[in-house]
Amino acid sequence: MKILLIGATGTLGTAVGKTLSVRGHEVLTVGRSGGDLRHDIADPAQVAEVYAHAGQIDAVVSTAGDVPFKPVTGMLPEDYLSAFHGKVLSQIELVRQGVPRIAERGSFTLITGILAHEPIPTGSAAAMANGAVEAFVRAAAIEIAPQRINAVSPTVFTESLEDYGDYFPGVPPVGLAEVAQAYVRSVEGAQTGQIYAL
Structure with a gap:
């Protein structure tokens, strides 16, 4: 498959890109500061440019x-x-711009996170955003079939415990390799409207 990978130069994106490439997929990478295509997907006009270049x-x-992390009062x-x-x-x-541009039975896999269900102090914006992404995935799944859409919802990465572990006391971490396999499951599998929580 030809796969468009957004956030390809980040910690998770790098792991997912390697995993998908090893499985024989052609991975076209997108990032703000690196990758095959350099665009900021927070700008809808740049999303259109990504699709125009990707084919x-x-x-x-x-x-x-x-997302920003601050106390609610701040x-x-x-x-x-x-x-x-x-x-x-x-x-x-x-997704909105991609529906007419991906294969008839193609798929979208988005990123959310544990904070949608297990909030932490200073994480209200992340909790809001993650919850919204998950709700969108479930809603879009019933409209875009036979195309599919899922989301991956990881906890703190094992590889990032030194930097972020204190924010997640008592929460079991997950390795990047396991999270990457959830992306494989979404891309190569048949399910839609799923939130793969890790």
Whole structure:
């Protein structure tokens, strides 16, 4: 399959890209600062440019989404808007613009996260964004068939415990290799409307 990978130079994107490539897929990488195509998917016009350059593809995989972390009392309206644009609208645009551009039985795999269900202090914007992405996936699945859409919802990465482990006390971490396999399951499998929680 020809797969468009968004966020390809990040920690998760790198792992997912390697896993998909090893499985024989042609992976076209997209990132703000690196990759085959350099675009910011938070801008709908740049999403259109990505699809124009990519041509016909079989699957879209997103591993990118920016959200601010601050206490609720320190958040401003623009902080929540930033989370919406950085993680929700950007991925919705990948789907909205991508439906006519991917194969008839192609798929979308988006990124959400544990904070939709297990919030942490300073994580209200991330919880909001993740919950919105999951709701969108379930809604879009019933409209875009036979194309498919799923989301991967990981906890803190084992490889990132040194930096982020203190924010997730008592929460079991997950390795990047396992998260990458959830993307494989979504891309190569047959399910739709699923949230793969890890």
